[in-house]
Structures are given as C-alpha cells and as structure tokens.
Amino acid sequence: MKYKLTLVASSILLAVSPILHAEEAVSVFDEVVVSGTRSEESIKNVPNSIAKVTDESMSENLASDIRDAVKYEPGVSVNGGGRFGLNGFNIRGMDESRVKVMVDGVKQPVSYNPGSAEMRFNQNMYEVDTLTAIEINKGPSSTLYGSDALGGAVMLRTKNPEDLLEAGDDTHVGFKTGYQSAAESFKQTLTLANRTGDLETLLIYTHVDGNETKVHKDGADINGPDRGQADPYSYRQDNVLAKAFYQVNDTNRVGVTGEYFTRQAEGRLLSKEGYEMMPGYKYTNNYGVDDDYRIRLGLEHEWLADNVAFDTLKWQANWQKIKSDHDTQDHTDAKGLRNRNRNGVNNSYQLDAQFDKELAFASSRHQLIYGLTGSKENFVLNYTDTNLDTGVPNEKGAEIPEADSTQWGIFLQDQAFMFDDAFVVTAGVRYDSFESKPIDTTKYPDHKSSAFTGKLGAVYHFNQNVSTFAQFSQGFKAPTLQDLYYFYGMGAVYLPNPNLKPEESQSYELGLRANNQLGDLELVGFYNDYKNFIAEDYVGKNVDNKDVYTKKNIGKAKIYGAEFKGNLYLDEALGAPMGTYSRLSLAYAKGENKETGEAIETVAPLTAVLGLGYDAPSEKWGSVMSITAVASKKGDDWEKPSNGAEANIEAPSYTVVDLTAYYRPTQDLTLRAGLFNAFDEKYWLYQDLNGITESSKGIDRRTQPGRNWGVNLDYAF
Template structure:
C-alpha cells in the first residue's frame, strides 16, 4: 500500500496552503469530507461533487444559489424576505444536511413559522471567501453524526498561502463586481503576509443590492417583497504557523453582519415593512500534531465557537375600521411592531487520529457539541385595545451531542480493491426550559451507525464503487417543542417531545471512467428512511392543528450521470475546447405512497467551454434544463405533508453565456449574460406549498454580470 500517512500529511499541509486542482475534466480534486481522509475523487466510494474556486469565478457566483446552480441534485431553499435558508441534496434538506465551514458545523436552520417573521439560515459565508465546496450526496452519519443523514456540504475558506506563492512574502487580490439581477455591487479584498514562520490573512467582502429583478408586476400577492435593499459584510482573519516539523497551529476569526430592509405587499395593512439582520461571530483554533506515535501518525484537534443572532423586525400599520380584534383595532389606528429574535451560541470540539498499519489506514476520534438556543418574540401595538404580547414559539433549549467514530481503509489485491468499513456512536440530548405556560420534557437518544464502502479498479481507467450506509438524525428542538396558538386565524401548533429519531439505510452503486481526455461517472442510489419526521395537520374543533410526527417510512431513489470531455485530445479540435454534461433524477415517496414534495424534478446541465492556449481569454455557454413536476409527482394531501391543490411546475431551459479576458498577467475581466433567452421560469423550492403560479416568485429576467479582479 502506498504510504498514505505521508501522503495525507503532505496533502493536509498543501490544503492549508491552498493547493487544489483546477482541472475540471478529471477526478483529481482532493476531497476530505466523504471519508475524513485526503483522497482524490476517483478513489472515493461515494458520490461527491466539488465546486472549486475556478468554478465559482467562472460562474460569477454571488450567492449560494449561484454556487450550486450547475450541480444537479443540489438546490437551495429560501424566502424572498430572508434569502437562502438551507440546502437540498437528493430531496433531503434543512437539518438533514450537515453544513461545515472550515471543518466546523454551523448553527442549524430555524423556521419561525408562516409569514417569515423570523428565520435563520444554516449558511452565511460569502462566495468570494471560498476556495472550494465539497458536497457528499447521501447519508454520512457514520463519520459526521446526526445531521448528515441526507449528506454533507463542506465549505473551505481561503488561506494565507493561497496568495503567498512563488516565494513571495506578500500577496493578495482585489475584486469589484456588479450584477443587474438585483442591482448589486460587491467589493472584495484579501491581503496575505508572511512573518517568519507565521502566515496572516485579512479578507473582507461587502455587498449592496436590492430586490430580485424578476417578472413580477403590480398588483403583488400578499407577503411578496415589492422593494428591498440589503448589505452584507464578511470579515475573515487567519493566522497560521508551522511551529516546527511536528506541530502546526491555525487560528481564525470571522465577523459577519448582514441587513435587509424590505417593503412587503399586504391587502390588510396600509404599510408593511421589515428589517432583518444577521450577526455571526466565529473563532476557531486548530492544532495538527505529526506525532508518529504507536497510536497515531497524525492528531488533528479543532475547537470552534460560533455565536449567531437573527433579528426580524416587522412594522405594519392598520387603519381603524369596522371589525374586531385582532385584525382591526376597535378604538383607533394601530402601528404594530413585531420584534423577533433567534440566537444560537455553539461550541464544538473535535479530535481525529490517523494511523497507517501495513495495508490498513485507520481514522478514529471523537466530537462534542453544545448549543444554547433562544427564541424571543415580542409584539408592540400603539392602539390601547390591542395589548402588547410575548409569543413563545419554542422554549429556550440546550442541545448536546457526543460522538465516537472509527474507520478502517483496507487496501487489497495490490491496491485494486479498497474496502472502507466504519462505525460511529452518537449520543444526543435536548433540554428545554420551562415557560410560564408550559413544561417540556427532556429528549435524549443514542445510536450506532455503520458504513461499508468499496472501490475496485476493473481496468486502468475504470473503477466501480459501492457503499451501504446507515443514517441517524435526532429531532431538532423546534420539531420537538414548536408551539403557537392562533385561533383568530384558525390554526394551532402542538409540540411533540415523544418524537423518535430518524433512521436510514442507503445503497449506492456507481462507475467512474477517467482518462486524460475524459471523465465519466454514473451512480444509482436507494435510501430507506424509518421514523421519518414530517409535519401533519388535523381538524380539531374548527381549528387546524399542526404537529410533527414520525411517519412509518419514506424512500428516495435515483440516478446521476456526469461527463467531461477534452475535444482537442479526442477529435483534434482546437486546444481548449471542452464540454461537460451532468444530470440527476430523484424520486421519493412516504409510506402511504405519496410523493415527497421535497424532491426536485430531474434536471441536467450542459456546458461548452473554450479557453485559449495562452490562457488570455475564454468563454462558456451553459444550458440548465429543469423538467416539469406534474401532479403525479406531487403530494396534494394537506393532512399528510402535502399542500391541497398544489400547483404543478412547468419545465424550463435557462441559457447563460460568460467570458473572460486578461489584458495583463494579474488582471482578469469577466462578463456574463444570464438567462440569455429571457425565460420566465420558477424553482420548485419556491413553488412548493403554492396553489397557483405567481410572477412574484419567478426567477430573474435576462441580466448582466461583470467583474474585475486584480491579483498581486
């Protein structure tokens, strides 16, 4: 077996110094999240997608929707008011997908209920801060714990040595961008400096923009955003030091502050506007010990603290008229202010040991997380007959989890066959505080999850891969304890602290064919979920009662295909002509045979690219096709996870054209025409839950992007 401990150590340093592959026509990208080891994609027994910094630049990504736009099987969910909230992988979303930034898990998604008075996103990092994104498709609980039952998305931010190349002790970049999609401007600057054995990085991104320029026209539907202004700030600081041959120390600090001001359409209120702010602070410390001990060759320990605060302020004014509270003030006009706040303070510690013993490569370790979660919702009214209120959607809660994991990578048959068994134990608990109106019982659960993966080289360019993996997800605090009564509007929410943890068993089989001129991957997958958590509604005394329950079963299955070709090597076309095609088809249903509405319709992406041999200019034409989601693929049972009279989704074909030019060595100018044919189209995640298609939730009209980046 090749000396993987030495290879992993060298790759680990290289990754921390920003070395990553940019060749999109092969499987040479180094991935970590799928196996917790440093492997090239062609040796991983799982479906993994990588979005490199080169991809982000070429796609002119300015938000998470752009980051995953050309990754079939991966989409984002969000609202007009608060933006992107979560990531969907093969129909699994929200807290079923684990989000990592620089190896640390992020605060969870929080859905504050109808009308979007308060929501919290799982991801706040800016695309200009990123150098790579890894997407592990399918259950990864045996390595990453509870939230990874649907997959993992791992974001890696830039490091000092990404800019300190060719022996330089100072470097950086400056970038200016504009997009007519939302009339946004962004400014990004990164400065790196080496001081003896310490490398430092300071990076900052600012974005200012407005509402999406889509096909919406007045009059607008209720709760649609009619006007919006936002600004986003992301400041990242890193200090990294190779103390000696055996020890490496890395520190990071990040401050994110975003604010969005929105005017919202309403037929009930004369004025309706919102102010939403996100504040997130992150501190991290990582120590890498190249120990060369009997129990470990390398020990990597990481401590991360994150504090996140979401504040949603809603102001709305209602004139006095005939009626009765709470909709119409009885005595006079009412200026109402809803001040909702969600906070999460998280601390996480993880240590991982790597050891190579003959043809075995062992990875084992432990992780611990503790989160303090609070949701405070206040309402203030100017009308004396409408009292001020404090709403308790969820009690304050403490979440804790502890995990132990072990994986063995076994090389057999002269490294042609690699088996990767793994097992993990997780303990999870949620301890809620009592409120003035109700007491809640503590939740706790534990589980063992296992995985067996295999890759086999059937020929020099061809590899078969397969895996069987178990998944586990403990219910989140809001699924357990969300409670809110609104009899005036005819509904109520009931907590369910007796929820069981979700479990899954997944199978995947695939084939990769990799040469200097082409790269092809084909994968089939099937997942069985038991005790799947879903929200249901029942009629109770004239009220619609919502609660989360465990449904008996759910299944998700599908197929994915990708291919990249270098046409100069294949057919003697001009050097620099390449193509890429990728497609994903997923279907899912619950135990009653109803379709899972979280599953997106199948989609495919095709791209034709040209890069001049001297790398001075290039262009790319991308076509993104999304199929129709018809009634037969939709759950319209409003009492069992669906939406009564759910509208179908029409198919759409979107064309994007981009180009770049380098007038000098370190200066790159990019421009793009997005939605070239001005297609009026929708995303399923926006249409889901709607009974009719509204232009208010269409995607952007034809729009233009331009950016200028200078590297030094």
C-alpha cells in the first residue's frame, strides 16, 4: 500500500476524533528505519522526527538528483548548483559541515568552498538510481554518529540484492531510461541481481549525458557578468555499484562492496566573458574543464553470535577516495593565455563495529547497542597556474594546508520497552575524539577536540493509533580544516584561527503522531541551542586598509520551529473515488545569533507543500499534483553585514505547481512523466541568494528552471 500526506485541518481533526482511538490502521509510522537508533526499528518507536524517502517515491517524482529526492520533505533541502553542482544538505537551518552524510555507513567529507570561482570540493557525487532509501535524522545526532552530526545526519542506503530478489534462487534484470528537459539530460540504468545458493550479487550501472541545469527563460542570453542564462556546460556521468554477499554458515555472512562514480564536464564560461576585476585583468576566452570521481571499497561481516556479551556483531571496514579536478582557462592582458588547475583529494579509511544485545525482564525488555567507530583522512589541495603561450607551470599556494584528520568514538544506547511496549525509552551516550594534524607542523599547529554527548528520549503510545514523543539530545562538531586554517590575502584578508573550540548543541523536541484508516499525521516542535557556534567575524581594517576577517566562536545561537506532515485518504474520509488522497507538509523555523540578535541566514522561510493525487485500484495508472509555496526572506531574516556593507537582497515568495503521472501496461513495465513548474513561475531558492545584494551581477542566472518536463521508462523482470 502507498502512504500519502494530508490537509492540515482534516488531519488535526483526525487526531482528536473518537474514530482514531477505536480503529487500528497500518501507517507510514510502521515503516522501518535504521538511522534513528542504528538498528532496524519502526518509526513509531523513535523519539524524534525521522524522514524516509524511498526509492519508490524518488521514482514517482522523477528525481534526477538528491535535491529532487528530498524537495517535498519539510525542513530539509539541498544547497548548490551551477558548474560545481550540489554541495550538501540543510536540515532545519543547519547545513554543510554541520550535517553528517553517510553512504552505507561510510562518512562523506564535508564540502570545501574557498570562495573563488575556480575551485569547489562538493558533496555531490551520488547516484539516486542506486539508492533504496534516504533517511534523514533531524536534529543533533552525535550520540549515534559523532562529530559533524551537530544539526542532523543523512544516511544514503544503496540497494542490496535482497531488495530486488524473491525468496530462494532468483534473478532480477532491470533497465531504466529517461530524459529531463531542465538539463537536457538522457539517463540509462541497468540493474542485475542474482541469488544462487548462499551467494548474492548485485550490479548497477548508470550513465547520464546532460548540460548545466537551465534557469528561467526571462534571463538575458548575453555574455558577461550580467548574463541571465546558464553557461553552455555539458557533462557525462557514470556510476558503477557492485556488491556480493556470501552466507558462510548459519551464523556468519560476509559481503564486499565497490562503487565508482565519475563525472566529466566542460564548456564555455560565458558569464565571465568581459569581466574586469582591475586594470589588466579583463577576462576573455573563458573555458572550464572538470573531472570528479568517488571510489569506495568495503568489507563487512555479520555474526549471529548469541553469546553473553552480544547477540549480533556487525562490522565494516571501508576505503574511500574522492577527487575534484578543475581547469579554468582564460586570457588577460596581465597574465596572457593561462590555465588555472585546482584540485582537491580526500583519502579515508573507516571502521565501524556495532554489538547488539537484547535483554528480557519480567516488566521490560531492552535492546542494547554499543560499539566503536574510527576514521583517518587526508585532505590535500594542489593549485597550478600554467601560461599556455609558454607552457611554463607555476605552483600556487592553497588556502589551507595538507592535513591528516583522525576521529574515533565509542557509544552505548539502550532502548527500553515497558508496559507492554506502550512506553519506549531511548537513552544513549558517546565519547568522541578528533585530531587535525597539518603536514607542515612548523607553520600550522595541531588541533585536538573531544566531547561527551548524550540523549534521552521517550515515546508513549496512548493506544495503537495515537502516540507522543519527546527527546533531549546533544550535538558536537569539531572545527573543519577550512574553519581552522583558511588563509587568503588578496582583496579582503582572511586569517586562520587554529584555536577554535568545537561547536556544541542541545536540542529539545516534542511531537505527536496519530493515524487511522483515514490517514496519519505528525506534528513536532523543536528548539536547538548552540554554543561556541563558529561564524565569520569582521576584525576591522589592516595597515593596507583592507577588510580583515577570521572565524571565531560566537557565544550562543538558537534555532526553533515546528513541522507538520500528514495524509488524508479522500476516498475513505469524503467518499471520493477510490485511490484519491491528499498530502500536506509545513515547515517553520527561526534562527538567531544570541550575541548580536542577528538572524541565522541558513534558516529557510516558511514552506508548505500540498499534494492531491490518485492511484487507480488496478494499480495501472495514477497522477499527483504538488503545490510548493515558500514565503519571502527579506530584511531582518538575513544577517546584517558587520562592516556596514550592502544588505542582502530579498528572496521573493513563490508558488510552484508540479504534475506527475504513471502508466503501467504490464506488471514489469512502468512509464512515468512529469511537468514541473507548470505555470512557468520565475523564482529563486533562498539559499542561492545568500550573500547577494542589489548591485550583484547575474541575479537572473540564479533562478530555478521555468516550465520543464521529464519522462522515464522502467522495465524489470
């Protein structure tokens, strides 16, 4: 059965309706998640808000990337775009290094943005066609996942053979192809899975050819900084995911995973054509070439030990390498014809071991989880400028030094079920240690951080249909290499600060869940306090009259808000045609720097998503209309520049309508189509206007696509 979302008034009415207390119904809250407790558990027993985006919903929405995948989820968005692509998740106003992202439990490095137009190291090398689910743990999650989970954790779970195979020996073959007009992209995915005896295997290959995502057609198609259209940038993207699992005996299962993601892109940078930074630096003949890849190899083992210390041991070891290589070619009178190569490489070795033990007593049962995690990473930047007329290379100093980072942590969690499972208490504690060690120790000092974090949450089921939950949790984020060591001396001056303290958070969350045969809802309020929040600080003018900035720990910050999501089956509730449903989600948040009273600019404006859909009882066809409405972000919603500079431009409110439909002529064949931004609304995502003023150039180039469409064909047998 598919589970959809709801109308606010009807859903709240359901929560207090006597019917809700009398009828038992299957709900989205019976869905199993892993990220909330590090074990498979029904959402209804998790004491905080968890979002789960399934591969089915990604297919229904014709999602081409992770931004599409989560765009209807309240309180969650993905930043970035343009030449360098997406750069990470935003959860309730926390983004980038404050949200931990994992692929099959493998930690992904944080994005690096030096502020220049030639270099990014972005968190964007994911292929949605390989995913079985995206789980989003909202709020601090450091007790489960350690540093970087200050604002939440995102778990990208790739498919396993058992997700595609029937019981016993079986083979699955799937082929999917599609087109998206917004990026003029063609995509093909081949999926093969097999089980023969005790051996399971999986292979998924995806290939994409496309272009930089279009913006709204109103923008001027001209060269230069005022250009209002996307640059003519084309790309090729490939992803290979291979897995094999072997059941050694009744108690031991081993598996290996390999994944390789690669993306090559190139094109003319027309938006830079004719730009003049200063006399002698007028840029012409601008061209870019990018080559990015992510590769990981992993070994995992599950042992059903059933001994005194633990029932199950699961451990995995992984190696991952990510490289972003960018070439930017241009001509200036001062430098001639040149190529600026900027590349960054992250190598990591990671270990995760988890022990599970269930204890049963007369009046309660306990699910104990304990274990350890560790990782060692190396990050290095290499910059080289080459005069293309003479062929002479010139190595440039990077903004941060090469450094090794070591993290390790130990954790313990107890999930206690009491009063016939009506009362569920979850408590956890964790210790983390982090060390950053630059290779050049004579110039850059080491940095060490550590933290204890804890959480305590509870769920109380009034009956099988109504429950309430509450949780207190702590978060921790060690300073990143960019936080600690970033230095820049041209134009404005940015100074390093290796003495930064780790950021800390305390989160309070209270919610209500309810469901019956008419629908379900979740209403949650949250309040997050942050200590030692790391932010840019304006120091003043130096002797050369240049503005000087650095990073520092501001005393306190807070983000609070509320979210709602629910569904209403209109056929059951209002007698509409069978298969008709509605859905609604709302997200409100407010952020404040307690030291200055200024806003936290990464907090999203009020957002609502309303949907109306129909699934034919035959399951042969269906359609959904989704309406997304976002309030404006202006004035005091933005942080006021500390040096008296021009204020941030307003991010206007907007309403966008999307239409999707599917047709399934046979059980194995599905055709899907979508019309997005159906009324051709011209709009900006608020995060794309962060730091943009009225005098900024190329504002139209930051718009989202106008009316666009997509179609795909999925065949599996």
